[in-house]
Each structure stands twice: as structure tokens, then as C-alpha cells.
Amino acid sequence: MFRNTSSLIQPLVFFIIIALLFPFSLPAEGELLQRIGGGVIWVSAVLATMLSLESMFHSDYQDGTLEQMLIHPRSLPLAMLGKALAHWTATGLLLTLFSPLLCVTFNIPSEQIWVLFAGPLLGTPSLSLIGATGAALTVTLRRGGVLIAIVILPLYIPILIFGAGMLTQTAQGLEVASQLYALAAILALSITLAPFAIAGALRVTIN
Amino acid sequence: MSPSQKKRFAIVGLIIAGVGAATFLAIMSMQSSFEYFKTPTQIETEGFDSKQTYKLAGIVRKGTVRRLDDGITQRFDITDCENDVTVQYTGILPDLFREGQAIVTIGKFVDQPMLIASQVLAKHDENYVPNEAADAIMLQQANKCDDTDGPIKY
Amino acid sequence: MQESLERDLIDTVNPITASWNFLSDTYHRLGSPREFYTISRYTTPIFGILFLTLSLIGTYFGLFVAPADYQQGDSFRILFVHVPVAWMSMFIYIVMATAGAIGLIWRIKMAFVVTICSAPIGAAFTALALLTGSIWGKPIWGTYWVWDARLTSELILLFLYFGIMAVYYAFEERKVAEKATALLSVVGVVIIPIIHYSVEWWSSLHQGATVFAEGGPKMPAEMLLPLAFMAVGFMFFYGYALFLSMQNRVLENEHKSRWVREMVIRQGKNNELVRFFLHGRLRLRGLDLLGFNIIGASRICDFS
Numbered sequence: 001m002f003r004n005t006s007s008l009i010q011p012l013v014f015f016i017i018i019a020l021l022f023p024f025s026l027p028a029e030g031e032l033l034q035r036i037g038g039g040v041i042w043v044s045a046v047l048a049t050m051l052s053l054e055s056m057f058h059s060d061y062q063d064g065t066l067e068q069m070l071i072h073p074r075s076l077p078l079a080m081l082g083k084a085l086a087h088w089t090a091t092g093l094l095l096t097l098f099s100p101l102l103c104v105t106f107n108i109p110s111e112q113i114w115v116l117f118a119g120p121l122l123g124t125p126s127l128s129l130i131g132a133t134g135a136a137l138t139v140t141l142r143r144g145g146v147l148i149a150i151v152i153l154p155l156y157i158p159i160l161i162f163g164a165g166m167l168t169q170t171a172q173g174l175e176v177a178s179q180l181y182a183l184a185a186i187l188a189l190s191i192t193l194a195p196f197a198i199a200g201a202l203r204v205t206i207n
Numbered sequence: 208m209s210p211s212q213k214k215r216f217a218i219v220g221l222i223i224a225g226v227g228a229a230t231f232l233a234i235m236s237m238q239s240s241f242e243y244f245k246t247p248t249q250i251e252t253e254g255f256d257s258k259q260t261y262k263l264a265g266i267v268r269k270g271t272v273r274r275l276d277d278g279i280t281q282r283f284d285i286t287d288c289e290n291d292v293t294v295q296y297t298g299i300l301p302d303l304f305r306e307g308q309a310i311v312t313i314g315k316f317v318d319q320p321m322l323i324a325s326q327v328l329a330k331h332d333e334n335y336v337p338n339e340a341a342d343a344i345m346l347q348q349a350n351k352c353d354d355t356d357g358p359i360k361y
Numbered sequence: 362m363q364e365s366l367e368r369d370l371i372d373t374v375n376p377i378t379a380s381w382n383f384l385s386d387t388y389h390r391l392g393s394p395r396e397f398y399t400i401s402r403y404t405t406p407i408f409g410i411l412f413l414t415l416s417l418i419g420t421y422f423g424l425f426v427a428p429a430d431y432q433q434g435d436s437f438r439i440l441f442v443h444v445p446v447a448w449m450s451m452f453i454y455i456v457m458a459t460a461g462a463i464g465l466i467w468r469i470k471m472a473f474v475v476t477i478c479s480a481p482i483g484a485a486f487t488a489l490a491l492l493t494g495s496i497w498g499k500p501i502w503g504t505y506w507v508w509d510a511r512l513t514s515e516l517i518l519l520f521l522y523f524g525i526m527a528v529y530y531a532f533e534e535r536k537v538a539e540k541a542t543a544l545l546s547v548v549g550v551v552i553i554p555i556i557h558y559s560v561e562w563w564s565s566l567h568q569g570a571t572v573f574a575e576g577g578p579k580m581p582a583e584m585l586l587p588l589a590f591m592a593v594g595f596m597f598f599y600g601y602a603l604f605l606s607m608q609n610r611v612l613e614n615e616h617k618s619r620w621v622r623e624m625v626i627r628q629g630k631n632n633e634l635v636r637f638f639l640h641g642r643l644r645l646r647g648l649d650l651l652g653f654n655i656i657g658a659s660r661i662c663d664f665s
Binding site (some may be wrong): 133137141142147151153155157161166189194197200204205207 | 446465520521524531532537540541545546549555
Binding site for chain 1 (some may be wrong): 222224225232233237347
């Protein structure tokens with residue numbers, strides 16, 4: 001993952017640029033930006049994660065590492081869990097660290113910034129885990145990018161709803177515990193089941 | 208137990224633990240429920256922010272619906288039988304709108320405890336009743352708050 | 362001697378054992394493409410007739426016999442389509458995912474065919490549920506669409522169906538495509554409980570369950586009856602459409618096998634379409650919806 005720095009930097013730069021396109025293209029009203037800011041940051045995070053998914057297994061597939069992993073006696077789901085978490089540290093974790101910074105451009109009050117830290121922290125690992133399933137399904141295809149989007153985005157919607165919902169709640173001065181629990185539940189479920197789905201998908205697509 | 212059996216046992220155990228944890232967290236999340244709308248009692252206890260858009264649900268309080276002088280603006284109270292909120296709405300109300308009907312209003316509080324609604328939706332319930340019984344049930348519905356004193360569910 | 366005779370008697374007489382044997386026999390026969398094709402040629406028209414009969418009866422009772430609702434008036438009658446269609450959208454997903462799991466675990470070819478042929482039918486039912494729902498929502502709620510939990514989760518279901526179809530067509534090798542499709546349908550099954558419980562877990566604009574509510578249906582019998590007819594009728598429509606589509610797919614998958622070639626030769630040497638088919642191409646343009654044949658092309662073998 002860290003073999004080339006571009007794969008580390010690209011999603012992050014993409015994330016920041018997408019998020020910054022909105023203030024440029026919308027009327028310069030502080031209140032409007034403040035209202036949509038959280039949603040915009042979440043959507044950008046989802047898009048940035050997806051951008052990096054296509055290359056997740058690609059080089060491993062091309063140089064044969066993936067086939068080695070398939071026949072290796074070590075547990076494949078466990079290896080895939082590691083792979084997905086490595087992907088997360090390079091994308092989700094970085095995006096999480098940078099999202100509070102973006103709040104400044106959206107005039108989001110500083111009391112709400114912790115929400116834009118805690119939400120992505122719980123939500124982005126699930127994005128990587130679920131996304132890895134889609135990446136594994138499409139690894140053998142030459143043009144898998146669009147297909148990943150079609151397959152994975154419906155599964156991302158709940159995470160997006162709870163994540164962005166937290167911001168609306170805090171803006172109204174309400175508790176966000178339920179959304180945090182929901183994101184944690186999704187995370188627990190995807191940590192448990194996604195590795196098996198990823199392993200299954202690889203076994204299916206790579207002969 | 209052979210090593211492969213042991214391994215399979217461990218995997219099943221881990222899956223059960225993971226799914227169990229997810230279920231526990233999901234239940235915790237349900238308990239502090241997130242909602243499509245708020246109730247008048249929530250507004251009463253939590254207060255309101257005049258900048259925020261609210262989705263507020265309740266039943267239309269009997270005898271509060273009145274039309275303002277401009278002819279298309281209506282003002283009425285919605286209630287959960289404990290607290291009331293006055294709502295003002297300019298536009299065409301849904302067919303189902305009447306006293307005792309559960310509705311959802313979407314709008315803002317502008318500096319006064321009155322919701323200026325931009326949208327009024329009827330919240331239809333799961334009961335279906337033939338036409339003949341309509342009068343009786345409508346009367347019962349309009350008087351819903353007379354025989355309950357706590358907040359009601361709708 | 363005596364004992365074994367008795368046991369034989371019990372075995373042949375016991376209706377449970379007999380029906381179990383029949384079921385397991387049918388199941389195994391349906392697992393073979395050829396047997397499926399033979400059996401389904403007889404059952405498919407029956408499903409079609411049952412669908413027509415039941416849904417016509419349901420439509421008649423729903424439109425003319427059932428009383429108008431006390432507050433929605435006649436516009437409530439759209440529920441006789443909306444509710445069964447919404448049930449079917451979830452039921453088909455469950456069938457699809459179960460078949461996918463069976464295919465992946467026991468490596469049964471026909472299970473994959475069920476998964477793949479169910480997807481477009483399920484997508485159609487889901488789209489119809491969303492459409493009829495929003496037609497109903499405008500007069501009753503006062504809006505075509507709200508982003509509440511039930512409506513949103515049903516929309517996600519539609520996207521899932523699309524994703525499953527897209528995955529199948531993305532792979533060139535059929536066996537890989539089948540397995541990938543099955544895997545995705547199994548993964549996506551988490552959406553079904555979310556849709557079902559969405560009206561209980563979250564306070565949504567969509568009403569709660571009427572028919573499967575606690576303490577019995579909250580609906581008089583004269584409204585429940587047409588609903589039941591429509592629901593069972595649509596179930597048969599699913600069976601009808603699924604079997605037609607599966608027949609077509611079986612022919613396409615097995616077009617190199619001997620039984621298909623023999624059958625085609627037996628049934629019509631002179632037909633241009635059949636000659637086309639003998640060259641290894643079955644698809645009839647125009648009848649193919651997204652590559653999934655719903656109605657028609659499986660009739661190819663009847664031409665003579």
C-alpha cells in the first residue's frame with residue numbers, strides 16, 4: 001500500500017478537491033454552506049474511498065501475489081481483513097484526520113467538529129471493508145471502476161445516512177448516540193462478515 | 208477435535224461474537240431512536256432554534272382550524288394530547304387533513320412559538336375501515352384527546 | 362420378516378414420508394437442467410392460468426366489491442396492487458439470495474439460473490412498488506416522495522437488483538459470472554430485515570404493517586380477501602415469468618448438449634429461427650429485456 005506514495009496522496013487530494021468544489025459552485029452564503037457542509041464532506045469521503053478501491057487488488061492480481069494468497073494455507077479471510085484495514089489506514093484514516101480541517105471552509109461551528117471526526121472514524125472502516133468486497137468481485141475485469149460504483153454505492157447509503165444524520169442532529173443540539181451506535185453496529189457486522197465475502201469473491205473470480 | 212475442526216469452531220465462534228456485538232449495538236441505537244419527525248412535547252422540553260427546519264408531527268386539535276383573511280392561509284394547533292404547537296400554512300392541504308388526523312408539518316419557527324410550515328403531509332395510519340363506519344370513527348378520532356391524558360402515539 | 366414387512370408398509374403408507382420422498386425427488390430432478398426443462402414445460406402454463414384467474418378475481422373484488430375506505434375513499438384501492446407488489450419485491454430477493462447460497466454451497470447449476478432469472482423480475486416488482494406507492498402518496502400524504510426509512514430502503518433494494526444484474530453481465534465467463542452474482546445477492550440480503558422493520562424502528566411517514574400486524578389484520582375481511590387473491594396471483598406470476606425465463610436460459614446454457622440439439626431437430630427442421638438456433642445463437646432480438654428473456658423466446662421450440 002505504501003509502496004508508492006501516489007496511492008496514498010491521490011485519494012486525499014481528490015477528497016479535498018471534491019469537497020472544495022462545493023463552496024466554489026454554490027452561492028456564497030455562510031448559512032447554506034454550514035447546512036450542507038457535513039453531507040458534502042461525507043459524500044466526498046465516499047467518492048474518494050471508491051476511487052482508490054479499483055487499485056486495491058489490482059497490482060496483487062497482476063503480479064500473481066493474489067493467486068499465491070489463494071493457495072497459501074494461511075486463512076484467506078484473515079489476510080483479507082488485514083488488506084482491508086491497510087486500505088483504510090491509507091484512505092479512511094487520512095480522510096478522517098483531514099475532515100475537521102475542511103470544517104473551516106464550511107463555517108461549521110467548532111463545537112460540532114468532533115462529530116466530523118468521530119463519525120468518519122467509525123464509518124470509514126466499513127466503507128473500506130464493504131468496498132473491498134466489490135473490488136474483489138471486479139478484480140479480473142479490465143474496466144471494473146463503474147461496476148464497483150453500481151455494486152457498492154447502494155450498500156454505502158446506510159453509512160452515509162447515519163454519518164450525515166449525526167451532523168443534522170448536532171446542529172439542532174441533539175444527542176447523536178443513536179447514530180454512533182448504528183455506525184458501530186455496521187462496523188461490527190462488516191468486520192465479522194466482509195472478510196469472508198472478500199475471500200469468497202476472490203475465490204469465485206480468480207480461477 | 209482435529210486441527211481443522213478446531214479452526215472451524217473458532218471461526219464460527221468469532222462470527223457469532225461479531226454478529227452478537229452488531230445486534231447489541233443496533234439495539235442500543237434503536238433505543239435512542241432517530242426519527243423522521245418530532246412531537247410537540249419534544250419541542251416543549253427541548254425548545255427550538257429559529258434557524259433550524261423542523262419536521263413536527265401530531266394530530267390536529269379539535270376546533271382550532273381557522274382560515275386567515277387572505278383566504279389561503281390556515282392556522283391550526285397540532286398536539287400529542289399533552290402539548291400543543293400552533294402551525295401556519297399557506298397552500299392546499301392534503302385531502303386527508305381534518306380534525307383528529309395525524310399529520311407531519313415541515314417548516315421553521317420564526318421568533319415565536321408558531322411553526323411556519325412549508326409543507327403539510329398527512330400521516331396515514333395502518334387501519335382500513337369501510338365507509339359505513341366512517342362517521343363514528345371520525346367522531347372518535349376528533350375526540351381522541353378527550354379520553355386520554357398522556358402523550359399518544361401516532 | 363414380519364417386522365420388515367411392517368416397516369415397508371409404514372414407509373409406503375406414511376403420508377409424511379411419501380410426500381417427503383416426492384419433494385426430495387422433485388428437488389433433485391429440478392436440479393438437472395434437462396429434467397427442469399421437461400417439468401417446467403407443463404407447470405409454466407398452469408402458473409400463467411392461475412395468475413390470470415386469481416388476479417382477475419382479485420381485481421374484480423378489489424374494484425367493485427370491497428367497500429371504499431372511510432378516509433381515503435376509492436384511492437385506497439391502489440393498495441391491492443401496491444402491497445402485493447411490495448411483498449413480492451422482498452420475497453423474490455429472499456428466493457434469489459437463498460438460491461444463490463444453495464448454488465455456492467452445493468454447486469447446483471440450476472440454483473444459479475434461479476438467481477439470475479429472478480433479478481430482473483424482482484427489479485420490476487420493486488420499481489412497480491415504488492411507482493404505485495408514489496401515485497398513492499400524492500393524494501393521501503400530499504407528496505410523491507419523502508426520504509423516510511421505508512421508502513429509502515426500498516429504493517436501495519432497487520439499486521441492489523440493478524447491481525446484481527450489472528455484475529452478471531460484466532463477466533465474460535459464464536461460470537464466474539454466476540458465482541459472482543450469487544455472492545453479491547447473498548451479501549445484499551441484509552437489506553430485507555431493514556425494509557421490513559423500518560416502519561417500526563424509525564418513526565416514518567409510511568404506515569406500519571396492516572395485514573401482519575400484532576393482534577390480527579387491521580382491515581375488514583372484504584378488503585383482505587381481494588388483497589389475498591392478488592398476492593397469491595402475483596406469486597404465480599413470479600413462478601410463470603421465472604420459469605419462462607429459466608427455460609430460455611437453460612436452452613442457451615445447454616445449447617451444445619445433445620438433448621437440446623435433438624429436441625430442436627425433432628421439433629422443427631425447417632424453421633428459420635431454429636436453424637439460427639442450431640448455429641448456437643438463441644436470443645431473439647426485441648423479446649430480450651436487458652438480455653433476460655421474460656416472455657416469449659422459450660417458445661422457440663414450438664415453431665414447426
